[in-house]
Amino acid sequence: MRRPMTDQTATPPKQELVRAIGPMQMTLYAAGSMMGAGIYGLVGKAAGQVGAMVWASFLVALVAALLTGLSYACLASRYPRAGGAAYVAHRAFDRGLLTHLVGMATACSGLTSIAAGAWVIGENLGSFAPLAAVPPVVIALAYALLMAGIVFRGIRESIWANLVCTVIEAGGLLLVIVVGARFWGAQDLLAVPSPSEGAATGLVPLLIVQGAALTFFAFVGFEDSINVGEEVKNPRRDLPLGILTVMGITALLYIGVAVTAVSVVPWRELAEAKAPLAHVMTTAAPWLPGWTFVVITVFAVANSALVNYVTASRLLYGMARDGRLPAPLSKVHAGRRTPHVAILVLLAVIAVLVLSGGVAQLGEATTLLLLAVFTVVNLALLVLRRRPGEKKGAFEPPAFVPALGALVCLGLIVVRVSTGALAAPLTAGVLLLAALALYALMPGTAANEARSPEP
Numbered sequence: 001m002r003r004p005m006t007d008q009t010a011t012p013p014k015q016e017l018v019r020a021i022g023p024m025q026m027t028l029y030a031a032g033s034m035m036g037a038g039i040y041g042l043v044g045k046a047a048g049q050v051g052a053m054v055w056a057s058f059l060v061a062l063v064a065a066l067l068t069g070l071s072y073a074c075l076a077s078r079y080p081r082a083g084g085a086a087y088v089a090h091r092a093f094d095r096g097l098l099t100h101l102v103g104m105a106t107a108c109s110g111l112t113s114i115a116a117g118a119w120v121i122g123e124n125l126g127s128f129a130p131l132a133a134v135p136p137v138v139i140a141l142a143y144a145l146l147m148a149g150i151v152f153r154g155i156r157e158s159i160w161a162n163l164v165c166t167v168i169e170a171g172g173l174l175l176v177i178v179v180g181a182r183f184w185g186a187q188d189l190l191a192v193p194s195p196s197e198g199a200a201t202g203l204v205p206l207l208i209v210q211g212a213a214l215t216f217f218a219f220v221g222f223e224d225s226i227n228v229g230e231e232v233k234n235p236r237r238d239l240p241l242g243i244l245t246v247m248g249i250t251a252l253l254y255i256g257v258a259v260t261a262v263s264v265v266p267w268r269e270l271a272e273a274k275a276p277l278a279h280v281m282t283t284a285a286p287w288l289p290g291w292t293f294v295v296i297t298v299f300a301v302a303n304s305a306l307v308n309y310v311t312a313s314r315l316l317y318g319m320a321r322d323g324r325l326p327a328p329l330s331k332v333h334a335g336r337r338t339p340h341v342a343i344l345v346l347l348a349v350i351a352v353l354v355l356s357g358g359v360a361q362l363g364e365a366t367t368l369l370l371l372a373v374f375t376v377v378n379l380a381l382l383v384l385r386r387r388p389g390e391k392k393g394a395f396e397p398p399a400f401v402p403a404l405g406a407l408v409c410l411g412l413i414v415v416r417v418s419t420g421a422l423a424a425p426l427t428a429g430v431l432l433l434a435a436l437a438l439y440a441l442m443p444g445t446a447a448n449e450a451r452s453p454e455p
Contacts, residue, residue: 021232025159026225026242032166033221033307034250035173039257040120040297042217044276047267050211051192053204054267055258057211062251064212064412065219067405068374069247070397071381073240076226077393078384080235084226084311085377086319092380096324097439102376103319104435106223109369110312111346112427113220115353116362117305118143123274124294124301140354143302148347151309154336155231158310165303172296173253176277180260180284187263206419213416217367218254221304222247223374224311231314240395260284309346316342325442356427364424368416369431371409378406 021029046054075088086103093099121143122136131139150161192204222243232238261270261277264284273279278293317339320329333340353362381402384390417425 019231019233021155021159021238023234023238023241025163026232026238027245028163028166029159029307030222030225030242030246031170031249032162032303033224033311034219034246035166035169035221035253035300035304039173039218039254040169040277040300042214043258043261044270044273044279046211046215047262047276048193048271049214050207052187052189052262052267053192053208054211054215054262055189055255056208057215058218058254058258060208060212061216061219062254064216064405064408065222066247066251067401067408068378069219069222069243070395071374071378071402071405072222072226073243073395074393074397075377075381076239076243077236077395078391080226080232080239081230081318084315084318085223085373086315086324087322088380088384089376090322092383098376100319100324100439100442101432101435102373103315103324104438105369105373105432107312107315107346108428108431108435109220109366109373110224110308110315111349111353112362112366112369112431113217113308114144114147114305114312114350115140116217116366117301117308118350118354119362120301121298124278124297126274128291128294137354141351143305144347144350144354147302147305147309148343150306151313152333152336152338152340152343154338155310158306161306162303165299165306168296169300169303170253172277172293172300173257175293175296176280176284177253177256177260179288180264180280183263183284184259185263187266189259189262191267193267206415209412209415210419213367213371213412214364216371216412217364219247219250220366220370221307223370223377224307236394240393244395309343312346313339313342316346325438361423361427364416365427365431368413368424368428371413371416374409375406375413378402378409382406 043054046057050057079087079091081087085106086099089095089102090099118140119136122138122140125131125139126134126136151158192207225239225243257277261280264280265273265276270276270279275294275297278290278297281288281293282290316325316329317332319325320327320342329339329342329345331339331341379402382399385396385399385402
């Protein structure tokens with residue numbers, strides 16, 4: 001029988017992260033991580049895959065996300081620490097390679113998400129006349145550099161930027177629903193593309209599930225919350241509360257926006273739009289200046305990327321502190337109290353990803369990486385629930401929740417890989433191979449697993 005891990009705390013490093021996140025800030029942080037590039041940038045891409053039934057794909061993705069979100073809410077209150085999913089995998093399975101892959105897959109998903117958001121911003125800002133001559137990729141790279149600067153500046157600055165962006169992006173989604181609600185019923189919401197139009201399959205249920213593998217990207221973000229656990233004032237209460245509150249609000253907004261988008265604009269036209277929700281607003285509210293919603297979209301996507309950047313940097317910091325990544329990544333800047341080396345390394349990888357792919361490819365790669373992580377995390381919660389001596393969380397879902405969550409996530413992976421284009425799986429695969437190579441180069445990684453500090 002595996003011996004339960006104790007709650008003894010190792011000697012803390014000289015420079016630590018600072019606890020600066022209260023309950024309202026935690027909720028807004030979680031909201032900002034979810035309401036971003038997914039709904040603003042991918043609703044058009046999803047319409048191209050599943051037609052007017054894009055709302056159904058969002059609904060399927062919502063169910064999958066809720067199951068895993070409940071598991072994360074429990075785990076966040078049990079183990080609030082940087083390293084998040086990697087720490088949970090280590091605690092449950094105590095396998096060095098698995099811990100490393102889970103942590104790196106989570107970090108890579110954040111990077112592909114940021115790169116996807118960078119492309120969304122590049123394409124949206126490129127619609128402005130003054131920037132029309134600037135290649136979207138240049139705008140995307142400049143945006144990534146700006147995000148790195150904010151994250152380096154400090155967690156308080158990142159939280160305040162998150163607050164401003166969250167208010168703007170939530171207001172933008174509500175505006176879409178309000179001005180577009182009068183169009184509900186104007187389009188056939190059951191229309192789907194045929195195989196001759198590029199549909200991956202003629203089976204509508206399978207088509208919807210395949211679309212869910214893309215729209216799932218719009219619901220990710222709850223996993224970001226656990227990685228800032230060491231910077232939350234009362235993590236046991238505020239982490240699960242923030243995750244569950246935001247998932248409920250986001251679900252209502254997303255389904256409303258999806259129905260509105262395909263009601264205002266025919267799905268074929270929506271699929272071709274570079275800035276899909278801005279195009280919806282131009283059609284539904286021609287009196288509104290066209291640049292207004294482009295600006296809202298930029299703030300929304302920037303917010304999602306900002307949160308992902310914070311998460312990825314804290315994840316690398318936590319893994320390096322525990323001996324699973326090179327030690328320099330665990331360094332904390334003496335003045336700014338941020339993991340500055342991790343932030344710079346991530347910027348370099350983001351730049352490469354921006355240069356290598358577009359929105360849909362990077363968004364789907366993000367989804368595949370996270371679905372794999374979510375499968376492991378759900379299984380880890382099942383193991384930890386049955387282990388004697390493990391402390392309970394402030395929120396404990398029934399056992400069928402993580403079991404069903406693992407099955408749903410695994411099923412979405414199988415459907416996406418077997419029916420979709422290969423670009424996204426290849427992108428995810430290359431990142432995981434790089435993670436494997438890094439693990440092989442890390443001396444004494446297996447030995448370091450035994451000395452991971454406890455919360």
